[in-house]
Amino acid sequence: MPDAQPGGAVSGRPRGPVDPMALPRFAGAATFARLPRLDEVTSADVAVLGAPFDAGTTYRPGARFGPAHVRASSKLLRPYHPALDVLPFEVQQVVDAGDVGMNPFDIVTAVGQLEAAARRLGGDGLDLLTLGGDHTVALPLLRAVHARHGPVAVLHFDAHLDTWDTAWDAPFTHATPFRRAAEEGLLDPERCLHVGIRASLRARSDLADDEGLGFRVVTSEEFQDSGVAAVVERVRARLGEGPVYVSVDVDVLDPAHAPGTGTPEAGGLTGRELLMTLRGIAGLDVVGADVVEVAPAYDHAEVTGIAAAHVGYELLAVMGRNRIDRAARETT
Amino acid sequence: MPDAQPGGAVSGRPRGPVDPMALPRFAGAATFARLPRLDEVTSADVAVLGAPFDAGTTYRPGARFGPAHVRASSKLLRPYHPALDVLPFEVQQVVDAGDVGMNPFDIVTAVGQLEAAARRLGGDGLDLLTLGGDHTVALPLLRAVHARHGPVAVLHFDAHLDTWDTAWDAPFTHATPFRRAAEEGLLDPERCLHVGIRASLRARSDLADDEGLGFRVVTSEEFQDSGVAAVVERVRARLGEGPVYVSVDVDVLDPAHAPGTGTPEAGGLTGRELLMTLRGIAGLDVVGADVVEVAPAYDHAEVTGIAAAHVGYELLAVMGRNRIDRAARETT
Amino acid sequence: MPDAQPGGAVSGRPRGPVDPMALPRFAGAATFARLPRLDEVTSADVAVLGAPFDAGTTYRPGARFGPAHVRASSKLLRPYHPALDVLPFEVQQVVDAGDVGMNPFDIVTAVGQLEAAARRLGGDGLDLLTLGGDHTVALPLLRAVHARHGPVAVLHFDAHLDTWDTAWDAPFTHATPFRRAAEEGLLDPERCLHVGIRASLRARSDLADDEGLGFRVVTSEEFQDSGVAAVVERVRARLGEGPVYVSVDVDVLDPAHAPGTGTPEAGGLTGRELLMTLRGIAGLDVVGADVVEVAPAYDHAEVTGIAAAHVGYELLAVMGRNRIDRAARETT
Amino acid sequence: MPDAQPGGAVSGRPRGPVDPMALPRFAGAATFARLPRLDEVTSADVAVLGAPFDAGTTYRPGARFGPAHVRASSKLLRPYHPALDVLPFEVQQVVDAGDVGMNPFDIVTAVGQLEAAARRLGGDGLDLLTLGGDHTVALPLLRAVHARHGPVAVLHFDAHLDTWDTAWDAPFTHATPFRRAAEEGLLDPERCLHVGIRASLRARSDLADDEGLGFRVVTSEEFQDSGVAAVVERVRARLGEGPVYVSVDVDVLDPAHAPGTGTPEAGGLTGRELLMTLRGIAGLDVVGADVVEVAPAYDHAEVTGIAAAHVGYELLAVMGRNRIDRAARETT
Amino acid sequence: MPDAQPGGAVSGRPRGPVDPMALPRFAGAATFARLPRLDEVTSADVAVLGAPFDAGTTYRPGARFGPAHVRASSKLLRPYHPALDVLPFEVQQVVDAGDVGMNPFDIVTAVGQLEAAARRLGGDGLDLLTLGGDHTVALPLLRAVHARHGPVAVLHFDAHLDTWDTAWDAPFTHATPFRRAAEEGLLDPERCLHVGIRASLRARSDLADDEGLGFRVVTSEEFQDSGVAAVVERVRARLGEGPVYVSVDVDVLDPAHAPGTGTPEAGGLTGRELLMTLRGIAGLDVVGADVVEVAPAYDHAEVTGIAAAHVGYELLAVMGRNRIDRAARETT
C-alpha cells in the first residue's frame, strides 16, 4: 500500500495517513484523515487545526466538540482525489496540529488565543485548514491570514450573512466575523462573496449593509435554478486573482445534510453541490480555510461530520492541485 | 431592533416576534415564530392554529405532538423575507391562536371541534395557517374556508393522493379528506392539484378516481425532470384566479428531509424544491393553509420541524405579499 | 374534573393546570405542569421561573434549552400528590413566570439580570422554583433569597461540590456558585450539605476547602450502603430549623437516569432515591429551589426532563405541605 | 444443540426456538423468542399473541408497533431459566400466534376483535401471553379469561391505577380497563393488587375509588424501603389461591429502564426488581398475562423492548414451572 | 380491496401482500412488502432472500441486521406502480424466502452457504432479489446467476468500486466481490458499469485496474451535471442486450439519504435519482438483484430502510414489467 507509506522527514516524501492494513480505519488515534501530528514530522505545508470554541453562539451551542467530531468522521478519507487527479497528502505535507486552548468564558481572550496560534503556525509557513468551533473563529483566522498575505478575498459558504454588528453588546460572535474583518481592513472588498444564503433576515437593510462591506450574494436558490456550473462561474468571476480565504459554515447545507449545526435553516445545499462548488475553485490561490459550526450533539450517524470532513478534503485537494500546478508553471 | 418592536393595539402597527435582544431565541414561550398570542392583540389578520390530533392515522402515529414541535422549531424565523421582499409579520398582524381541543378517541367529534374553532376564527376575519395533526384535519378546515369563500382550489403537496374512500369503515381519516371535501362540494373541480405524488398505489383505478374528483397530478419526478420553474408554471396555470387553499403534508418531502412523519415514502422533494414552489404562488389568492403530518417522535434535530416551520413562513410571506399587492392595486 | 377547574382571581381559589378534558395533555402551551402564567392570575404564592443560560458550562453546553425542555416534560403532572397527601396547585397559587432574558455572552451581566428578576419576584412575596440553565444560576438566586431571608441552609444535590474557586479566571461559573455564595455570606455555614457527591476530584484539598465553607457531604454510595431513610435522617439533622434553599443538579442522578446533562458521572442516584429524599424534607422551611443542568440535546425520550419535572413537583408538594401545616399550626 | 431441536408434532416433544447454529440469532423471522408459529405445530399450550393497538392512548401513541418491537427484542432468550430451574419452551409448547387485526379507528370494534380472538384461542385450551398495544387491551383479554376461569385475581404492574371512569366520554381506553373489568364482574375483588404505583393522581378520591373496586396498592417506594422479598410476600398474600391474571404495563419501570412507553413517570422500578417480583409468584395459578404500553418510537437500543421480552420470558417460566409442579402433584 | 386478495395456489393468481384491512400495515409478520412466505405458495417467480452477514465489513459493521430492517421498512409498499404501470405482485408470484443461515465467523463458509442457497432457489426457476448483508454477498449470488445464465452484465450502484484485490489477506470481503467475479469469468466485460462512484481512492491505479476488469464509471457528479435522463441513456447503452444483474449498495446514496450504512461518503445520490435510474432500465433483462450494506444501528426513523425497500420495489416492478412485455411479445 505505497500511498500510505510513512515517509516524512526520513524519506523526504510527505508522510501520509496511517496504513489501514497496519491499523484498520476504525482503530487508532483520531487525527484528521489519520494524518501525522505536527510533532511527528520535521516540516509541513498545511496544518489542520482545531478551534474548540462555541461561546459566540446565539442558538444551539455545542460546536466546541466540533473538531473532535470532524476528525472522527474523517477516517475514511483516502489518498487519491480522482476528480482533481491529485494525491493531497503526497504533494504536500499535511499534518494535524491539534486543538488550540481557547477560554470558554471570555470571547475576547479566546479570540486572541486563536489569533496567536494561527500567527505562530503561519509564521512557520503553514497554511491552515481550521475545524471549528463556531463562526467567531473566522475573525482571528483572517487576522493571521492578513498578517501574511494582506487583504484577501473571502469565499463564504453559509445560510447567513454573518455581517451583523453586535448582539447583546458583544462585538465578536458567530454572527459578526465578516463585518469585523471588513472594518479591520482584512478583506478585499472587490472580491468577497457569500454562497448559499437563504435565511430570513432581520430587516431589508441587512443586505444593503452587507453589500457595503464588499460582499455579493449567491443564494441557495441559484443552485436550483442555474446549477452548480453556473455558480462556479460566478464564484470564479468574483474571486479573480489573488489570495482567497474559504470559510464554510456547515449550515450552508440543508438540515437534512447537516442536522448537527447550531443555526439550521431549511432549503439549503446538498452535500454534492457544496463539494462540487469547492472543487470548482481549483486554480484559485487558496491561502487558508475553515469548516465551522459542526455541533455533534445534534448530529446523527456522523452525517454532518462526514460532510464537514469531505469539505476539508476538497479544500486540501484544491490546495494540493494548486501546489502542483504552481510548481509546474514555475518549472516551465 | 425596530423589526421586533412590540406594537399591536397600542401603536396601530402589527406586533411582531419577541425581540431576541430582550429574550434570546432559545428562551421564552414557544408561540409560532415567537409571535404574540391571539389574546395579546386587539385585532389580527392571520392566526396560526394548532390541531393536535392523530386518531386518523393509518401507520405511524404521533402527529398529535406536531403543533408543539413545529412551534419549537420556528424560533429562528426572522422578520424579513428577502425573496418576496416582504415583512410578513409587519404587513399583517399574525398571531398564535393556540391549540384546539380535539377529542383523541372520537374522530367525528374531533372533526366537529376543529370545524367549529375554524369557523369562529374565520368569522372574525382571520385567515388560518393550521399546524397538524394528521391530514384528517384538512376536511374541517376546508369546510370553514368554504363557509367564507365558497368552493376553493386546493393546492395539495403530498406523497399520497388522500382521496381514498373509507378505511376500516371510517369516512374521516388522513387518507380521505379531499374525497370527502369534493363530495361535500367544498372544492372547485377545475382548479385542484396534487404536487409531489410518488407513492405506490392500491390499484390503477386510484388515479382515475382521483381525477374524477377534480384533481390533477404533478409527480415528484417532474421536479427532477423539468425543474421547479416548470412546476410552478403548471401550478399557476391550474390554480388560476380565485381563492386557493394550500395543504402541505410534510411527507411530500423525501424521508431524508422529513423523517418525522407518519407515512414516509422514498423519492420525495427536497426542502428547497418545496419552499421555492410555495414561493412561486405569490400573487394567487391564498385564503387558508395547513402544514400537517409532523410526527416528532421520528424526527431528529428538528429537521422535519424546521422544514415545516419554513413552509409556514413561506405561506405567511405569500399571504403578506398578496396583502401589500392587493392594497397597492386598490389604491391605484 | 373539579381538580382542574380554573379558579384564580375569580373564585378566590388558586387556578390550577389546564383541564385535560378541555385540552389534552399533549396539546396547549407548555407552561410548567400546564399551570397559568403569572400574568393570568391576580396574585400568586410560588413562581416557576426559567433561567435559560449555559455560558458558565465547562463541558457539554446546552442547558440554555433546559427550561423549555423541563416544561415540555411536565405535562403529565397531576393535581394530587399521594405520598405527602397534598394538592400542590390548590393549597397555593403556583404560576409559570416565564424565562428571564439573560445575556448569553457576558456571565456577569447575565448573573445580574437573573438576580434582578428574582429580587423583583421575591419582593412580590413569591417563592421561586427555578429551572436552569447551568449551575451558575444558583448564585444570583441565593442572593435574592438572602435579601428576603438572610443566610440560608443549602441542600445541594449534585455529583460535584461546585465550590471550586475560578476556572480560566472566571469567578462565576457552574463550578463555583456555592463558594461565591459562602464568601458573600449568603449561607448558614452550620447547615449546608451536599448530597449525591461521587465524582473524582482535582485534588485531596478540594474536600477540605469545601468543608471550610460550611458544607458536609452525603455521597452517592451512602444511598447504596444505608438506604434512603438513613440519608433523609442525616439531611434533616444537618438542615435543622430555619430557611432552606434546595438546589438540584440533575447530574446527581446516574447517567442512565439523566443522560441529558452537561457533566455526567457514573455511579449516581436513581430517580426514585432522589424523589424520596426530597419528599423526606417535608416540614423543613423551603424558601426557594432550583433544578439545573438539564441539557436536552443529550436527552432521550425526555428521560432527564421527566426526572427534572418530577423533582420540581416534589419541591412544590413540599412547599404546599408546609404551607398547610404552617396554617394549621397558626390556627391552633 | 439439543435444546433447540425441532420437535413439535413429529416427535411428541414441544418444538423450541430456531437453532441459532442453523440460523444466527440476528437472522430469521421475528417470532417471540424465535419460537414456532401456531400454524407450524399440531397442538400448543401457550400462545404469544400480538395486540397492535393504541387508539386508547391519552399521551404518547405508538404502542401499535409494540408487538413487533418486543418480538425483535426477544431474540436472545435462551431455553433454560436457571432461577426457576425450568425449560419454559420444553415443558410446554409455546407458540407465536401472530397479531390480531384490530380496527385502528374504532375502539369498540377493536376491543371486540381482540376478545373474539382471545376467546377462540382460549377455547382451544391455549393460555395467552399478550404483547400490547396500549392497556385498553386488558379488558377484552380479561373477558376471555373470565369466560374460561370465572372471576380472577389481577396482579397489575403499573405506575398508574388504570381505574379511571371515562375520558372524553370514552369508556374503553388505556386508563380504564380495570374499572370496566370490575364492573363487569370479571375480577375477584378480594385478590386484586396494583404494584409499582407512584404517579401523581387527579384527586384524593382516585385511591378510594380504586380500593372500592377491589384493589390494594404496593407503591414503587415500598421496593426502596422494604425490598423485593417483602413485596413478593405481600403479593402472594393478596393473590392467594385461584386463577391469576398478570398485567404488566412497562411504565411500571422507571423511564431510565423503559423510555419507550406512552405515559412515563419518574421514580419507578428497575428491571431487576420487576423480573424478581414476577419470578416470586411461581406456584400461583397464572392463567393469562400481558405486557403492554411498549411504544418503540421512544425506545433506544431496545432497552424497553428487552425489558418487556424478559417480562414475557419470566411469565412463561412461571407458567412452565407451575405446569411441572402441577404434573408432579397429580402424579403423586 | 381486490388488489390484496389472497390468491396463490388456490386461485391460480399470484398471492399478494396481506390485506391491510384484515391486518393493518403496522401489524403482522414482517415479510418483504407483507408478501407470502415461500412455503405458503405452490410456485413462485421471484424470491426475496435475506443474506444476514457482515463479517466482510471494513468499517462500520451491522449489516447482519439489514434484512430484518429492510423488511420492517417495506410495510407501506402497495400493489400498483404507476410510473411503470405495473402490478409487481400480481403479474408474477413474489415471495419472501426468509434468511440464509451464514456462518458469522468464517467468510469462506458463509459465502458457500449463500451460494448453495441461491443455486437451489435458482434451480427451482426463481429469480432472486437479495437483501444484504454486506457487499461480500454479491459474489456467491453472481456465481449462482452465472450457473443459470452464463456471464452477465453487472449494473453496480455504489460510492465505491468494490474491485480491490485483498485486504488483510482476505480474498472475499465487501471491497472485492466484482474483482473476484471478473476473475472467475462470471461477468461480461463489455457490459459492466458502476453508477454513483465518488469516494476518494487508494491510488490512481484503482481506476485503471477497475477498467481492466470490464467496468466503466458513471460518477455521482454526472447526475448533478447531466441529469437522470442522460445517465439512464448511458446505462442502457452500456448494458445493451442480454442478462443483467443489478447490485445496489445503499451507500450510493448520500449519507443524508442513507445514514444507516457501513462506509458512508459525502456527495452521493438522492433517493429520487436512484429510484428513477432503476426505473429507467425497464426493458433490460434483469435476472437477479441485490440491495446491500444497510446497517440499521446507524439508521434513523427507517430513512435508509425505506430507501432500500423502495429500491427493492423498483427492481420487482422492472422484473414484472419485463415479464408482461416478454409475454406480450411472445404472444404476437
Next chain:
Amino acid sequence: MPDAQPGGAVSGRPRGPVDPMALPRFAGAATFARLPRLDEVTSADVAVLGAPFDAGTTYRPGARFGPAHVRASSKLLRPYHPALDVLPFEVQQVVDAGDVGMNPFDIVTAVGQLEAAARRLGGDGLDLLTLGGDHTVALPLLRAVHARHGPVAVLHFDAHLDTWDTAWDAPFTHATPFRRAAEEGLLDPERCLHVGIRASLRARSDLADDEGLGFRVVTSEEFQDSGVAAVVERVRARLGEGPVYVSVDVDVLDPAHAPGTGTPEAGGLTGRELLMTLRGIAGLDVVGADVVEVAPAYDHAEVTGIAAAHVGYELLAVMGRNRIDRAARETT
C-alpha cells in the same frame, strides 16, 4: 492546578492528564483520561491499551469502535479518587498505549496480534488495562498475563458465563474465552468467579460445565437480595491471595445503564453497584484488567462509555492504591 502539571521523565514524577486550564476537557486528543501517550514518557507502570476487534461477536457487532468511544467518554476523569484516597495518575505512571492492529477478518490472526502486543508491553513491566473490543480479547490477554504471573484468578463481571465451547465451529469467540483459558491452564481453578450472571442459558448443563472449569457464580439477584457489601465479601473470599485478572463485560450492567453493548440482558447491575464492587477489591493483587463489549452505535449520550471509563478509573485506582500500600509494607 498542580495535579495536572506535566512531569514524566523530566521531573521524575509521573506525568498526569493534560491541564484543563491549558486545554479544556472538551478539546485535545482523546487519550484515556487525557493521559500522555506511551511514546511521550520514558517509563511507565500501567498502559491503557485498545483492542479494536469485534469479529468474535454473535449478536450486535460494533465493539471495534469501543476503544475510541471509551476514551472519548473518559475526559472528565480527574486526578483524585476520594473513596480510595489515591491519586491514580500520580502514584504510578499511567499511559495510553494506543490501539493494537488486529485483523478484522481472521480471528486466529487477530488473537495472535493482541497476544504479541500484550506480551511485549508486559515484558516491559507494564500492567495493562485493555479497552475492548468484544470478549474474545480476554484470551490473548490472559495468555500474556500468564506468561508473567503464572495461573491467575479471574474476577469476571458479565451477564453471561462466556465458557461455551464452540459456536459455528469457531473456538475463539466472545462466548468462549474463559473455557479456552481454563483448558490452556491459564487460570487458578480455585479462585475464579463470575459476578452479575443473570441471562437465560442454553441448557441446565451450562452451569455444571462452568463450575467444572473452576468458576463460581454471584448472580445479579444477589446484589438485590444481599447488597454490595455482602457481594464484596464473597468476592474477596473467593479470590484470596495471589494475582488477579479482572475482566469487565459492560453487559453486566442493566441495559438502562449500558445500552451500548452487543448482548444485552435485562435485570443487570447499576453502575454504582459495579463501581463499588470494583472498589471493594482494593488490596487484592490486580495484575491486569479489561473493559469490553462497548458497542458505541447503540450507546446514547455516552451513558455506556462513561460507565466503562469509570470502570477503568476504579481499576486504575485499585492498582494505584495497591502500589502505595505495597510500597508502604516494603518500607516497614
